[in-house]
Amino acid sequence: SGINAEYREFQTFQHYFKQINLRMGRIIKPGKIVLVLNGRNAGRKAVIISNQDEGAGDRQYGHALVVGIERNPKPITKSMGKKKQNKRNKLKPFVKVYNCNHLMPTRYVLDLPVDKEIFNKNAIKDPAQKRKALAAVKTKLEEKYKTGKTRWFFQKLRI
Numbered sequence: 635s636g637i638n639a640e641y642r643e644f645q646t647f648q649h650y651f652k653q654i655n656l657r658m659g660r661i662i663k664p665g666k667i668v669l670v671l672n673g674r675n676a677g678r679k680a681v682i683i684s685n686q687d688e689g690a691g692d693r694q695y696g697h698a699l700v701v702g703i704e705r706n707p708k709p710i711t712k713s714m715g716k717k718k719q720n721k722r723n724k725l726k727p728f729v730k731v732y733n734c735n736h737l738m739p740t741r742y743v744l745d746l747p748v749d750k751e752i753f754n755k756n757a758i759k760d761p762a763q764k765r766k767a768l769a770a771v772k773t774k775l776e777e778k779y780k781t782g783k784t785r786w787f788f789q790k791l792r793i
Contacts (some may be wrong), residue, residue, distance in 0.1 A: 661739050662698055663686075665746065667787055672701060672736040675728055677791055678702050682745045683753050685734070696734035699755060701746065701771050702729045706790050707779055723779065725788070727771050729758055744784050746774060 662668065666682050680702030689695045705726035710719050752770055757763040777787050 662734055665743050667740045667742040667744050668700065668737040670736065671738055671739065675702060675704060679703065679787055679791060682780060683748055692747065695732055698737060699731050699732055699753065703729050707788060716765065723776065725775060727768055727775055729767055729771065731765060732753055742786060744771050744787055
């Protein structure tokens, strides 16, 4: 009787916990800024372009296509000329598919309008299309940087 009551209580708790999990929203979704935890870009910031929570095809785990900054723009002072300022405003992007376990979501969101035809998992596999995608995203990121909003995304990560 005592054991049955405890077991019943455990089952109701389990049922309640499952309901909470079903109601919880997706944390990793397009536009969310994340920190890359593993790989050559570990410690860098990235934006999610598309994600698969359940996994599909050759990747049977949750994964996301991300665009991030490999090399950040350098600081600018007033005494610098226009030519030097333009040179220091340049950044180097990266595009990669990451396991969701290797991404840490932040509270920040960056609205990055990208062409879905250029940015998909299959297009990134082809080197020529990947170069085209990187060039397209580089211009978009540099425009965002020049507007001055979401400054945190374009600064080096401080720990």
